[in-house]
Amino acid sequence: MMKIPLPPAPGTAEHPCLALANSIVTLPGGQRVDELNSPENATAWLVKHNLAPIGTGLLRYCQLQLTDLREHLRNVLSAQAEGHAPSSGSMDGINQALTAVASAALLHYDSNDGLIRTPSHPVSQLVAHAMAHIAEDAAALVTGPEADRIARCASAPCDRFMVRTHARRQWCSERCGARQRANRAYARKQDTAAAG
Incomplete structure (x- = not known):
């Protein structure tokens, strides 16, 4: 399975919806890393997250269903983090996943x-x-007590989601935080050089 070269974002261990949403990320330099880019990688992702037994083999259409759900989750999580309404298509996609099978x-x-x-x-x-x-995990997260702590990493170009562990947390990892602080220091240095 292709692995995202960052430590897990806060909340992904507890919330499979965040893990799925973060299974694609934009790295510095604009490179996109997608853990679900093939049926084999999608299968490995499900097994890794205890959502499928070892020995499972997904077909391409199953992989596409999973990546479609990921896009719906990213839309709803983004809407929650930014305080606007999610698209009706994404709401329908999540509701369809919720009701597609008997859950008892x-x-x-x-x-x-x-x-x-x-x-x-x-x-x-x-x-x-x-x-x-x-x-189900996504519905519980966006309507539960952690809903107001859902955030997107503030270090561009990273586009991962997290549950903030404290109000001041802005980054999904120390690596993203260090990159953001370095970018700010560089910008201040450039401003000082331009003013002088």
Whole structure:
């Protein structure tokens, strides 16, 4: 799987919707890194985030469904972070993922574990279930107590989302913060040189 060369943004470990939204990023120099750029990489991403079992193999149309959901999430998270209305298409996309599969975990008996609840779905619905889980997480995040802490990294060109760990946090990583501080120092130096 292609790996984004930055540490995870705050909140991605707790929120698979942020992890999916941040599975594409613009790096300094304008390079776009996409962790879902092939069916194999999309499969590896789902496995890594415990949304699919090892040995799963996605087809191209499943990968495209996942990248479509990512774009809908990015639109809704951006709207939340910037205080404007998300597109109706993105709302429809997330709602479609929420309602595409039955979400109730069924009751089963396991000879080792006794009574357990597990989601029961055929492998063909695996991506739909993963997307429903991600969409549920997104709906809970943007309507829950952390909603006002959703932010986009303030260090251009980085376009990752995060849940701010404190009010003054502006960057998704120390690397982005250091780059932003260096850019500001360089700009001040240029202004001083131009004025003098």
